[in-house]
Amino acid sequence: MKEILKEKGYKATPARxxxxxxxxxxxxxxxxxxxxxxxxxxxxxxxINEATVYRTLSLLEEGKILTKVDFRKESAFxxxxxxxxxxxxxxxxxxxxxxxxxxxxxxxxxxxxxxSKFINIKDHSLELFGLxxxxxx
Numbered sequence: 819m820k821e822i823l824k825e826k827g828y829k830a831t832p833a834r835x836x837x838x839x840x841x842x843x844x845x846x847x848x849x850x851x852x853x854x855x856x857x858x859x860x861x862x863x864x865x866i867n868e869a870t871v872y873r874t875l876s877l878l879e880e881g882k883i884l885t886k887v888d889f890r891k892e893s894a895f896x897x898x899x900x901x902x903x904x905x906x907x908x909x910x911x912x913x914x915x916x917x918x919x920x921x922x923x924x925x926x927x928x929x930x931x932x933x934s935k936f937i938n939i940k941d942h943s944l945e946l947f948g949l950x951x952x953x954x955x
Contacts, residue, residue, distance in 0.1 A: 837874050838898075850893070853875070883899055904946065905946065906947075906948065
């Protein structure tokens with residue numbers, strides 16, 4: 819974690835390291851509130867306040883260490899900037915699953931090729947919403 823921060827020219831402060839550690843352990847995108855609650859579970863991090871969490875998330879997003887994910891919710895969600903993937907989110911319980919699809923990527927490249935106004939697509943985000951198996955049952 820220290821190396822990642824130093825590569826971007828950031829100091830490896832205890833707050834930044836603690837926040838990055840939470841993201842490294844998480845299997846799903848997190849909000850600032852999620853991160854702050856997780857920090858409070860460890861007495862070492864009790865002095866890290868919510869404002870510090872928000873500033874750190876903003877800095878880490880700016881440095882492309884974290885990526886913001888749009889789940890159409892009031893709160894912003896973040897995750898470590900990993901290889902390209904998409905999400906399926908349960909509308910009832912908010913369970914999130916990552917997925918990758920070469921078929922979808924191929925379709926998106928075709929859309930760009932067939933566009934009369936665009937030459938290429940620089941980036942895209944695909945978020946699917948539905949009900950998970952537990953909520954349908």
